[in-house]
Amino acid sequence: MSGKVYLVGAGPGDPELLTLKAVRMLAQADVVLHDALVSREVLQMISPAAEVIDVGKRAGRKLLTQDEINALVVSYARTRKTVIRLKGGDPSIFGRAGEEIEALRRASVEYEIVPGITAALGAAAAAGISLTDRRIASQILLTTFSRGTDGSVMDWGAVTSATTLVLYMPGAEYAEVSTRLLEGGLPADLPCVIVSHATGSSQDLRWSNVGRLACEEKLPAPALLIVGRVASHEIEDLRTSFWPGDGKNLNLPHVSVI
8 A cells, every 4th residue: 555545624615714734635636536515616726636536426316335435545545645535524524434434444544534624613604603602502412314324313312402403414304304303392483594505605594493494495505504592693682591491401302303
């Protein structure tokens, strides 16, 4: 094995949010295998001499399976010095980095992770809110609404009045998301915000609440949903709202949102 694989986070879209190390590695790359969520502006920062391969997913259809991507990355590491596996956001947050790391380890390929700004942070910045506003939020729960077999069951026992819930990939039917959240015990008037194409040139936001979410028009993917008292411009008014006793004695049912 002569090469090294770098799992690089491309951030949420804005190329200026890349780390200095990510920029340097893209300029030195011999080959770059990128996901569909990597923005055009970030792709333009790749060395002109590098081979660029799109291994992303379009409209729910994968160009390659995950096993095929793993094999391709390992194969390039045998003949290329610098192999970049470029992922939207941060590689370790819903980026299947774990599967690729396992494949690299088994093949005895040297690798390094270059973190990126995950979509949750990009979306919060776009909305101008703090995910952990100390007045009303003390924890963040990151999850997905994907319906694949690799999803996990939402642990509603971890949700309190001080939780900011961030749903990656909320899907095309906000009504279903709204129903699941209401069934989980979240109040209908709990604020939420949908952020589409966070930090990108086509960024769009829609402020809503859990109950009204069912009627909201779908924003273009990639989108992300932030649910919680931080998703409001009226933080001071929300300090003691929604949950009796400020969420200290919650008894929420255990339901799945996958």
